Amino acid sequence: MIPTSPVAVAAAGAVVLLVLFGVVRRVLGPSDEARESKRAHEAARERDPPVEIGETYEFGVTELTDHHSGSEVAVGKVEGFVVFAEDIPGDLAKGDVIRAKVLSFNEGRTSADATFVTKA
Missing domain, CATH: 1.20.5 (Single alpha-helices involved in coiled-coils or other helix-helix interfaces)
Incomplete structure (x- = not known):
């Protein structure tokens, strides 16, 4: 009804x-x-970055993406802290482990820009 x-x-x-x-x-x-x-x-x-400018860190590549610079970068984490590694080789793939040297922090210090050093 x-x-x-x-x-x-x-x-x-x-x-x-x-x-x-x-x-x-x-x-x-x-x-x-x-x-x-x-x-x-x-x-x-709210926390201090677990990386320091000028130091080299090893991390797994979680993704490859276009950075605001226009180039492809590798994204990974060091102790949960996001690192964008530039100047990566063309054969780098998600899952690769790399070493990268930290160059700078973003404005809020919630991520860092780095340059690729070598595959681990």
Whole structure:
């Protein structure tokens, strides 16, 4: 039986709106991964970097990406701290372990730019 009273129609409409709102929020809202990334970024801002400028560190390449400089860089982490290594060889692949020398920190000191030294 289809509800015909104004109260029943209003209640059904409210339920439909709540369901639609939940679906839209879920689809358009930040993903769990995005929320975790933001939490990690905020935590990084509150601690001193575990790397020092001028020092060389060994880390696994988690991805290769285009840097703001326009060149491809290797991305990896040292103790959870993001390092972007420039001047990488063309045969470098995700999963390779490299050594890179830290050159500078970004403005918020939540990541560092480095130059490729060698494959480990």
